[in-house]
Amino acid sequence: MPSAVILLADGTEEMEFTITYDTLVRAGVACCSAFVPAGGNGSEKQEYATGSRGIRIMYDKVFEEGQFPPASYDALVIPGGAKGAEIMSTNTAVQSLVRDFLAQDKIVGMICAGSLTALSAKLARQPLTSHPSVKAQLDNDFDYSEAPVVISNKLVTSRGPGTTFPFALTLVELLCGADKRAEVRAPMVFPPDTPF
């Protein structure tokens, strides 16, 4: 069974988190949400993250350095939401983990403002997208694209809540194959002519 770590912080866009986690679970991926505290490392007393629109989501684990070795997981996902993405992208342990996952040929997904972590982790110039609101911070250092989902080797980036379904289905396809993507997609009942 493939497995994924999905980061969560105060200010995370709760649709981007929830759609990704839920869609991966539907595909049989073992998901673990990891709460990144605002103050860097350290044990956090609260048991939940408050999303960008106020939904409080309980996390599975607190993110701590060394707790999520790439050898034990198949994917790492960094959702958006301006404040949540700021917490994640400025966390040096998160930056290291992104580099470690990619170095070990594991998938890293970033969506919306989560793509800022590609910059803070100093990833090499490559194709990438993000929420339009942070494009100006990224387009000097990456080959910026406005495609809904951009795959660059094992780095998968996407734009916002409206592209989270195709982002999550792309992760399913990379982790579990095209047949599983189709199997997961059908009972979600997308409107006719949905372009993904």
Place this chain on the structure above:
Amino acid sequence: MPSAVILLADGTEEMEFTITYDTLVRAGVACCSAFVPAGGNGSEKQEYATGSRGIRIMYDKVFEEGQFPPASYDALVIPGGAKGAEIMSTNTAVQSLVRDFLAQDKIVGMICAGSLTALSAKLARQPLTSHPSVKAQLDNDFDYSEAPVVISNKLVTSRGPGTTFPFALTLVELLCGADKRAEVRAPMVFPPDTPF
């Protein structure tokens, strides 16, 4: 500021709950999540609902009879998820509240298996949709449609996770107008040619 009550239970489809709540908050709608306990009425000790794919969401209030008078709210939303929708649709206080909201010309939204509440609340025959998996339970008593979103006076029904964005944006339009719908939709960055 318009206001909405969004029901939540163990087994609720967390994407349907989260997309609706978040999108309404983006439109400036005051949202309250109300936890419907599995055993009917009564105070529940746990502070969260466990969604259909394992995401634990903390609720704002426990649903109790008389706590959400239609005079104080503009919309009531019943999400899907088979087990969550069963809890809600078989709760007699929920059934009464659905009738009361519609009788007072307030919006009632039902999505996915949440549409079973239209049957248990004994609503009159009218156009309606649902998740395909519960169509057979509904199509004798309603004018069943396979449109992504069906508006029948103040009853708005929809199909599944894949139709939750157009469902939520329809609620925004009905509560806040077409301009607000467009304003909320733009920064979500749907892929080009998305049909809603």
